[in-house]
Amino acid sequence: NFALLVPTQKNWRAWGASDASRLLKGTLPAVAKIEGIDAAKPVMLGYSAGGQLAIQLYLRDPAQFGGLVLDAAYPIIPTGPRKIRVLGPPKNEARKQVPVYVFVGEQDGGSRVWRAVGPAWQKLGVPLRVDFVPDKGHTWLLGNFQLAALDGWLSDVAAGKIPESPPIEGGAPLGDNPTPDAPAPD
DSSP states (O other), X not given: OXXXXXXXXXXXXXXXXXXXXXXXIIIHHHHHTSTTOOXXXXXXXXXXXXXXXXXXHHHHOGGGOSEEEEESOOSEEEEETTEEEEBOOOSSXXXXXXXXXXXXXXXXXXXXXXXXHHHHHHHTTOOEEEEEETTOOSSOOOOHHXXXXXXXXXXXXXXXXXXXXXXXXXXXXXXXXXXXXBOOOO
């Protein structure tokens, strides 16, 4: 019961505001006119840089989405050379109604971010599931096992259910540079 939209003509170097605008204000409304497609609450899936854009859009207004799936993406924003700021969950109550499913490689440095902030996101009511994929780094992570788990998660979302949020084993604090409680960007 899902249609997959894949942006094919974006700036290949990085996502920009025009790419997001074209997707959410152009492509999505056009697709919503197709009989049988309900685009009222899209589930956004993003991989790597696409996941970074997806999480930025989610953080700005989670209520516009039915769910968020991130593959090798993290709640961070670069602040300078080799510096990041770790972002907190959305401040509004919509965060409790929009399930988030994250796939991150155990060997990916971003796994530390999710281990550090994931439990706090869950405590604030974000229906968050993070699957750490063994023996993988920053790469496409949706193999057969992950796709089967994602299918079950999407089935719950399609049925209007909030999928389970298994506890995330916390990791070591991230240090002085990142600030896990920083607000989402405006």
